[in-house]
Amino acid sequence: MPRMPDLDKRAALLRSVVAYLEDNGVSDLSLAPMAEALGTSKRMLLYYFGDRGGLLAQALDAARPDAGGIFADVTTDAEFVDAARTLWRAISRGEQRRSVTVMLQVLSLASTDPDTYQQYARMTVEVMLDPITAALTSLGHPRSDARARATLVVSGLRGLCQDVLVTGQRARIDAAAELVIAAAVAAPR
Structure with missing residues (x-):
């Protein structure tokens, strides 16, 4: 059985994603450099937000x-x-x-x-x-x-x-x- 996402960790990560996009923009958005800058992995970004598009949509919504x-x-x-x-x-x-x-x-x-x-x-x-x-x-x-x-x-x-x-x-x-x-x-x- 898959484990349930940690909602507090997801919320904190989403705030970090929004801050990253505010600092770095969206035109060259790549998950690997973002993950490294946020101290997480690309796999964790995908786990919490789906694909790159899902991450962008959720970040825009949160911001x-x-x-x-x-x-x-x-x-x-x-x-x-x-x-x-x-x-x-x-x-x-x-x-x-x-x-x-x-x-x-x-x-x-x-x-x-x-x-x-x-x-x-x-x-x-x-x-x-x-x-x-x-x-x-x-x-x-x-x-x-x-x-x-x-x-x-x-x-x-x-x-x-x-x-x-x-x-x-x-x-x-x-x-x-x-x-x-x-x-x-x-x-x-």
Whole structure:
């Protein structure tokens, strides 16, 4: 009978994998060098995460902010704005700030190597869009309009993350984030 995975060890290893990807990127991801750097074996990475793709998917999932939790109890436009600001702080200043660089790499690689990265990039976008769309729908926006507004939030804030990484002009970019967030709940013209 196979032994059951040690969930605490798996969780610690997953945190290490995320940190490794934040430091080393994903474009040249190879399990053997990663395992060596993490003080484990390739066999253990495969045991806990399946193949390379499974490892990447689980690392992306562990590294992203919980948009579902952030937008779960939104019932007013003001609460939506607060939730969107919480998301912006998480991805631009908070714990997930470093993992945004990994997400941006995956999204970029999906355009040049779609066979390898497209499914991860799509998942990265969808997992953020769905709860934001649901929140906007609960505020009375028709589903298609809510989806477009959620896209504005997700893609707008993601683009601003890239801008701050490149330029470091935080004040300008924070002001732009406020405009993106306000536009998401603004009345249609």
